[in-house]
Amino acid sequence: MRAFVLTAPGAYEVRDVPAPVAVPGEVVVEVERVGVCGTDVEFFTGAMAYLHQGHSVYPMRPGHEWAGRVVSVGVGVDPGWAGRRVMGDTMLGCGSCRRCLRGRQHVCEKRQEVGIRGARDGALAERLAVPATSLHVLPDSVDAVLGALVEPGGNALRAARATAARAGDRVLVLGPGTIGLLVAMFLRAAGVDVHLLDRAGHSPAFAHALGFEQVWDEGSLPELPFDAVEDASNAGHLPDRALELVESGGRLVCIGLAAEPSRIDTRTLVLKDVTAVGVLSASPGLDATIEAYASGAVDPRPLVAATVGLDEVGPVLAGGRPEGAGSGPKIHVDPRTAAR
Numbered sequence: 001m002r003a004f005v006l007t008a009p010g011a012y013e014v015r016d017v018p019a020p021v022a023v024p025g026e027v028v029v030e031v032e033r034v035g036v037c038g039t040d041v042e043f044f045t046g047a048m049a050y051l052h053q054g055h056s057v058y059p060m061r062p063g064h065e066w067a068g069r070v071v072s073v074g075v076g077v078d079p080g081w082a083g084r085r086v087m088g089d090t091m092l093g094c095g096s097c098r099r100c101l102r103g104r105q106h107v108c109e110k111r112q113e114v115g116i117r118g119a120r121d122g123a124l125a126e127r128l129a130v131p132a133t134s135l136h137v138l139p140d141s142v143d144a145v146l147g148a149l150v151e152p153g154g155n156a157l158r159a160a161r162a163t164a165a166r167a168g169d170r171v172l173v174l175g176p177g178t179i180g181l182l183v184a185m186f187l188r189a190a191g192v193d194v195h196l197l198d199r200a201g202h203s204p205a206f207a208h209a210l211g212f213e214q215v216w217d218e219g220s221l222p223e224l225p226f227d228a229v230e231d232a233s234n235a236g237h238l239p240d241r242a243l244e245l246v247e248s249g250g251r252l253v254c255i256g257l258a259a260e261p262s263r264i265d266t267r268t269l270v271l272k273d274v275t276a277v278g279v280l281s282a283s284p285g286l287d288a289t290i291e292a293y294a295s296g297a298v299d300p301r302p303l304v305a306a307t308v309g310l311d312e313v314g315p316v317l318a319g320g321r322p323e324g325a326g327s328g329p330k331i332h333v334d335p336r337t338a339a340r
Contacts, residue, residue: 002335003125004313007059009046012314020121020129022074027081027132029088033148033307034123034333035065036316038177038234039116044317047259055117063122063333064090064115067138067147077132087150087290089134090114091283106281124313126335136286141294148332149182149300153289154282156182156232159255160190161285162277163228167191172226174242175233175256176207176215178303178329183230183255184212189297197221199235206327210302221245232256240264248272255279303328309337 001019006012022028040062042048050056067087073079092112093105100108114130115122121129138147160183165171170193173184184194188211195214196207204215216222218241228251229242236258243264246252252264252274269276282289292298306325308316316322316331325331 001126002310003061003121004063004310004333005059005061006043010044010318012044012317014310014313017125019127022072022077022129024075025077025131025133026074026129027070027077027135028072029066029068029086029128029130030071031063031066031068031123031126031128031335033067033144034063034335035148035152036313036331036333037065037152039064041317041319043116044314050117057119060115060119061121061124062115063124063128064113065148065151066114066123066128067144067150068123068128070135071127073132081132081135084135085138085140085147086135087138087147087286088114088128088130088136089283089286090116090151091281092118092120092131092134103284106283124310124333124335136290138290139294142290145301145304145332146293149303149330150286150289150293151282152178152330153182153186153293153298153300154285155179155255155279157186157285157289157292158282159183159230159232159253159279160186162253162279163187163192163230163251164275165190165192165228169193169227170195170224171228171230172197172221172242172245173230173232174238175231175235176212177232179255180230180232181207181210181212181303181329182298182300183232185210185298185300186292188212189292195224195226206329209327226250228253230255234258236260236262238262243268243272243274243276246272246274248274250274252276253279302326303330304332305330307332307334307337309333310335 093108112118
């Protein structure tokens with residue numbers, strides 16, 4: 001089969017590799033759609049922390065936002081999985097440690113992460129092998145586009161819920177990229193008054209097209225009380241700014257990661273009685289995200305600007321935009337698409 005392989009920072013190949021075989025406890029999926037993520041870009045540039053911590057090494061096959069159909073099952077797997085449309089959890093815990101036994105496999109110290117950590121091949125290939133325990137069924141109303149948006153959506157849903165915002169509350173979301181906009185969509189679906197903070201000079205047109213009218217930059221942000229502030233940006237200074245902006249007794253939620261260490265003043269945190277929450281992984285939010293997509297409560301399809309084949313992944317990771325791409329922040333890959 002064909003697969004996209006990163007061989008070193010900035011270096012890649014589309015290779016013919018052996019197709020995976022379903023070992024005991026696992027299934028093989030024909031991949032229909034994969035999302036390109038900021039994590040994939042960090043592996044492309046060599047900036048990803050896991051590379052420097054020994055959790056990941058080149059060559060590697062990225063891709064963790066995926067949807068597809070099960071084509072074979074291994075020994076010990078319910079044969080009823082065959083033919084089912086699915087997506088999968090990125091986080092694969094060891095299953096036996098204290099965290100896993102408490103339902104927190106997404107923070108297992110020994111975890112693998114599909115396409116990211118522990119030499120677990122990712123989905124930028126025609127087929128993918130994953131444990132059957134990681135699968136989540138996609139209903140007919142959730143197509144391949146939506147299916148590949150479940151993983152980022154699960155992260156965003158958890159981040160939105162972490163604000164504890166109720167209908168009528170006002171929440172500011174910093175960084176309207178894929179995750180920030182998904183957070184905003186989930187908050188809006190809950191009846192929250194959503195505001196977005198973007199970088200200066202960046203056009204708010206796309207956010208406006210999604211129905212978000214209250215889009216600001218740091219120079220134009222009005223003095224309003226925000227019941228929660230969500231940092232979905234990659235700007236190192238914004239977590240501290242978020243703490244300044246949130247109402248006393250409110251909540252600060254961090255899901256974005258900056259290239260450099262971020263700082264907050266814990267004196268402000270304490271004196272404002274603010275609850276700070278960090279969110280890692282979509283795992284606890286995957287089923288609820290599928291339900292939200294299936295019901296139409298949240299429709300993230302407009303976020304996808306273009307769909308390309310494996311041969312076009314490298315230029316996308318290098319920062320290029322496919323010809324004819326729309327305004328959305330997300331690029332999808334269909335590994336079945338033949339080279340042009």
